[in-house]
Amino acid sequence: MTIGWKRRDLLIWLLEVPCGAVLAALGLGGRKARAKEQGYDADGHSYGMGIQVDKCIGCGRCVEACKSENDVPREPFYFRTWVERYVFDAAGEVKVDSPEGGIKGFKPTDEHEEILRAFFVPKLCNHCDRPPCVQVCPVGATFRTEDGVVLVDKDYCIGCRYCIQACPYGARYLDPRTRAADKCTFCYHRITKGLLPACVEACPTQARVFGELELRVSPLRRLMRMSRLQVLKPYLNTQPRVFYSGLDGEVR
Amino acid sequence: MGEHFHHLASIAQQISGFIYPNEIELHWGLLIVVYPYITGLVAGAFILASLEKVFHVKEVEPTYRLALLTALAFLLVAPMPLVAHLGHPERCFEIFLTPHLASAMAMFGFVYAWYLAVVLLLEIWFDYRADMILWRREMRGLKKFFYWLLSLCSSDVSAKAVDFDRKAVYRITIIGIPSAFILHGYVGFIFGSVKANPWWSSVLIPIVFLFSAIVSGIGLILLLYYLTTLMRGKKLDMACLDTLASFLLYALIVDFSLETLDFIHRLYESEESIDILSQLIFSKLFISLTIVQILLGTLGPIGILASVRVLRIPQELKRVCYFIAALLVQVGIFSTRWNVVIGGQLFSKSLRGLTVYKVELGGAEGVLTALALLALPFFILWVLVKILPPWEDARPAQPESSTL
């Protein structure tokens, strides 16, 4: 019916204009404007990290390098990355520890206990493709860049700590000096200049490899080819970009 | 900051098992327990008020206006614990500037504004408008001017206008009921949607929060009605109290059933987190959950209220029973909030360890601040009651009006 259609079109137009005005007023147009800086184009990169659990010796140099590079508070309550030790005894029971995040290495376990297997697992922010922390930030102070890195805007963060609650991996903390949320940034200030993250740089056994997920030639690519890869807590569907090779089923 | 580190270092000594290094600091403390308690009272008080307006439960009419004012008093205080808890309270307005629509917490701004302005303030205004105009006629000077402003400069008390007011109140209450559900339900959703935390992540949490809110709201109005009536030296309307107690009992039963369902469901499915959560319940939360929340806060009041219905007891004793039940309910619901908020942070997301929460006495997150925030609404209520008395005998002579 022609009359019905006309009215419908008019109604839709009447809705679009104020809604559009509201959206524009709210700044939610979502258009990708300029912001392609000279020299570094985030669009052309897609970062990821690989961790070979079998190679980690638990020296903790990565934790030290990270704290130095990123000026993380030295107290043992704030870590952008840390190393956990898993020790399975003869009965198959596991003990996990991470003394001060592993920054001073680990102390030997009880020498008289039989060890079934033991290993170290480095942990850090997984820079998920579906980050629950970004989802819950009420003001837009944490976000995912186009090159896949999840960052925190410490000048905009209100310190509500919802993101810290939402991270399944315990990767976030509240910086006591800025009173804003903080976490690993994949050393964004380094990788955008062609350097490696501090923890990758420091690792003496190359247990950590860093690279571009889409690059054909890189240590990360080799890892993706040669190993069976796992991620932490896959059932939460956060789609992390940190891949573990040789990860034990008991690791949470 | 040094004191803070000292505090964290002492907590580190009391950890059992393994927690992620960053989990030493417990992030949502006492203030975040106080917040859902307060918004719960708001939602519950409003639902009670709606019983009279929309469901025509005439017996609770004496509490209608009191419930509205109570809801307003508590709603005004509600954002305070949140702002006090932020790392940057001075940036709190960012939630209104650039709300991230994917975040349940961002909805706080809209839901709060909606509920305050469109539901509560509007309903109170419509309900009191005619009375404010009639009261004004007896006043002089500044007071008269103040009430003139409050009534938004209107002077129409014709039957048509008053009729419009009544219809408006009815319609707003109808909108208000789902709004109250959303106001407190979204707080439950804030917790319930965190998939990282198995204690919180549950479909039932928003529903359980809502029913605990209704329980605490009805309990609070019962207490307030009781106390204010006695303080004014008036006679208690027993029919009103009986009805309030009945609804409190029904709400308690539903609330308890939902919580039991959640418990049975968890135990039955026995997912990965069951071991650490069982440890949590039987060690850290034993007193606050089993003793305070369940026994004192739920089963106790259910027992008291059910007995009162079944047994024949004199009125004086009945009133005291109601009072005790309503008081226990407040303790129980506060404990519920505590068990959800604090309980969810006492175990590690590695599911391998437990930590502790040490409440401080002073400071921004201390007991004194929490008590002050819990006491403040009563002062605000006192002021509101002075400006807009909710009592039957304070009403001016009503002009002629058609009934709804």
Next chain:
Amino acid sequence: MRLFRAPGQIVRLAILFVIVASVLISVRRRFVPPSFGELGHYRADAIKEVAAQPIKYAGWQACVDCHAAEAEMKNRSYHRGLACEVCHGPSHDHAEDPISHTPAVPRKRGEVCLYCHAYLPARPTGFPQIDERAHNPMEPCIKCHNPHDPSPPAVPESCSACHGQIAKMKAVSHHASLSCERCHEAPAEHRTNPRAYLPKKPTQRDFCGQCHAAEAKDGPEVPRIDLATHGGRYLCWQCHYPHFPES
């Protein structure tokens, strides 16, 4: 005076709403940060701010530019995978201005070496580890080991230098009296170039049968089995852990 057809209450509320709304909208315009929303729901400037953080670690490339000799020595040695700054600390300032900023030079025992080389059973087997209390106590590590080419001054005599956990486990087991060489044939080069020259492992059940078969010539304390039937098709070490057979 009734200007509109709507009831007075609605008119008043509408006016109030318009006033409040315009105040809110204009406040919003003023206070939303300039770059917000350009790339997504965040301040686009924040990316620049994060990327502008000062650099502390120069990276291996920067060291090689001036310290080519040490770098070359290190890259042929066991420490080829070890970045310079792990031991010498963050040196970006030094790379920018070598004279004014000098990196740390750890010389004391235990300053850096023990983080990696102190014995920990959880470390992967084959990684060189020492018992800190027993291995030349009180001496600085660099007295015998050049950090840029840390080959030990003497070729390790016992396998426990790199296979400490296995050695410790075996030392308290029933196989304590068996030397590693008894079962593992290792070429001499394995001690200096372990990954390129791997030791052999026995591949037949007969090997263990030398001691454990019913007919073997050994003392009665050695447990005997019927080699033909015990364990079906499996090789012995597919069930038994030779370094700790009683487990």
